[in-house]
Amino acid sequence: MVNNYGGVCFYLRDQSFKYQRLNDLSCCADHEILWVHLRPPRLPRGFSCLIVAVLYHPPGADDNFIREHLFNSLAAAQSIYPNCALIIAGYFNRLDVTRLKRHFQLKQIVETPTRKDAIQDLVLTHLYDHYDKPQFFPPFGLSDHNTISVSALAEMGRYLSSLDWPLLFGSLESCDALLSVFEEVIHTGLDLLMPVSKFRLNTREAPWMTQHLKDLIQKRQQAFHTKGADSVEFKFYRNLERETFVKQSFMSHVWRISL
Amino acid sequence: MVCNVMSLAPKIDEVQEFLLRSDISLAFITETWLKETIADSSVHIPGYTIIRKDRW
Numbered sequence: 599m600v601n602n603y604g605g606v607c608f609y610l611r612d613q614s615f616k617y618q619r620l621n622d623l624s625c626c627a628d629h630e631i632l633w634v635h636l637r638p639p640r641l642p643r644g645f646s647c648l649i650v651a652v653l654y655h656p657p658g659a660d661d662n663f664i665r666e667h668l669f670n671s672l673a674a675a676q677s678i679y680p681n682c683a684l685i686i687a688g689y690f691n692r693l694d695v696t697r698l699k700r701h702f703q704l705k706q707i708v709e710t711p712t713r714k715d716a717i718q719d720l721v722l723t724h725l726y727d728h729y730d731k732p733q734f735f736p737p738f739g740l741s742d743h744n745t746i747s748v749s750a751l752a753e754m755g756r757y758l759s760s761l762d763w764p765l766l767f768g769s770l771e772s773c774d775a776l777l778s779v780f781e782e783v784i785h786t787g788l789d790l791l792m793p794v795s796k797f798r799l800n801t802r803e804a805p806w807m808t809q810h811l812k813d814l815i816q817k818r819q820q821a822f823h824t825k826g827a828d829s830v831e832f833k834f835y836r837n838l839e840r841e842t843f844v845k846q847s848f849m850s851h852v853w854r855i856s857l
Numbered sequence: 858m859v860c861n862v863m864s865l866a867p868k869i870d871e872v873q874e875f876l877l878r879s880d881i882s883l884a885f886i887t888e889t890w891l892k893e894t895i896a897d898s899s900v901h902i903p904g905y906t907i908i909r910k911d912r913w
Contacts (some may be wrong), residue, residue, distance in 0.1 A: 605889035605913035607865070609872075609905040611882045619908055632910040636883075652885040687859040687885040712861075719859055720873075735875070737870040741888075743861035747879055776869075 606632050606652045606685070606688065614638065620649070623671040630654040630666055631688075633671065635679065643726050645683040649675045653688035661693055672702050687721040695722065707733055712744045719743055727751075753791045806846035814839040858883070860883045864890040865900055 610617055620633040636648040651671075655664050668686070675682060685703060699706060705726040711721040712734075721732065728751055735745040760784065770776050800807070818835035825831045859890045860907060862868055865886060876884055884905075891900065891911045 603888060603890055605865075605887075605891045605908055605910065607883040607886050607889050607891070607900075607909040609876060609881075609886065609902060609907055611876075612904050612906060614882045617906070617908070629913065630887075632908065634908055638882075650883065652887060652901065654887040667906045677912075689861045691889045708859075719861055721859055738860065739864075740860050741861060741863035741868070743863070744862040745858065745875070747858045747881070841895070 599846070600835075604630050604656060606630055606654050608632065609648070610632055610634075610636075615648075620675075623651075629667050630656070631664075631667070631671075633675070641683065642725060642805060644681065645679040645724070648677050649679060649682045649684050651688075653686060653690065655689060655691045655693050657691055664693065666700065666755065668697045668698055669701070672698075677832075683724045683727065685723045687719070687723075689718060690720045691718050692716070695720065698722070702761055703782055707748065708746055710734055710744075712746060713742055714725075714745045716850060719746060721746065754787060757787045757791060804847070806843070808846065811839065811842055811846060814817070814842060859887075860887045863885045863888045866891065866895060869900050869902070876902060876905065 616637040618635045620635050623633040623647055624631060631651055631653045633649065633651045636650060639646060641648065649759055653664075653668075659835065672684065672686075675684070684702065687703070695706065697720065697807075702724075704722040706725060707721050707726050708719065708731065710732075711826060712719050714829055721727075726853050729748050730751055733747045733749075735747060737745060766779060766783065770779060786853060814835060818832065821831040821835050858876070858879070860872075862872065865887060870878075872886070875881070883893065889900075889909065889911070891909060897907055897909070900909075
């Protein structure tokens with residue numbers, strides 16, 4: 599199928615990264631995938647570098663073939679660059695990436711349809727904790743794919759760097775005045791971006807005994823007393839409560855094991 | 858930024874506007890529909906470096 603369609607590219611902002619094209623990771627010319635190794639000036643703790651890939655999986659192409667390539671290339675990338683962070687984005691066209699996500703601990707962060715009612719443009723990444731929810735923009739020109747934009751979560755940093763520090767401190771003379779203004783600025787930022795939130799914690803209870811579960815138990819008891827043991831209401835709340843209990847206690851164990 | 862542009866060359870001005878306005882550091886573009894005959898200079902965006910892989 600030789601036609602003029604397809605083709606992928608990256609735009610890298612100058613002075614943001616040191617980059618190196620990784621042609622070794624592309625096994626053959628049959629896949630439209632471009633791998634690049636990036637060294638941004640700052641990376642979240644624990645990651646050594648960034649490997650990014652842009653993929654175009656055309657309609658009608660073999661799903662297993664591209665999946666196999668992704669497995670091999672990702673495994674190769676991780677062995678050449680240990681602790682690298684991965685971002686793979688592009689047009690996946692209904693390709694099932696469940697196994698890929700599980701195997702490489704990636705997360706797909708696009709949750710809104712990008713073309714008509716299907717999510718076909720995906721972003722798979724390790725850095726999901728460090729990014730905001732993707733934002734959507736209309737397509738360019740007559741393209742029928744929405745544009746996805748993902749920005750880093752660094753709100754406190756952005757807030758601090760947006761301030762005009764010389765102006766704030768310019769008129770102050772004593773150290774105490776400087777300190778109090780500085781503290782005030784930090785506290786304002788913290789209150790706005792990371793407000794203190796209250797939650798109840800009972801140390802004698804199991805971690806999965808959440809308020810939600812307690813409410814369900816309460817409702818089940820009420821249904822038992824008012825409607826009887828054979829009523830639909832009682833059975834509904836009993837089943838829901840059991841289900842929630844099992845799920846939450848299981849998740850709690852998984853969480854402890856994974857620590 | 859991720860986008861399936863369905864032909865980049867005619868939309869380069871629009872893409873440039875978006876990248877500069879949103880201060881995008883890295884853009885993933887698919888379906889560029891670029892050919893060897895289209896030089897890098899015609900899809901150049903000031904302040905950005907392009908890495909292309911055209912179809913065949």
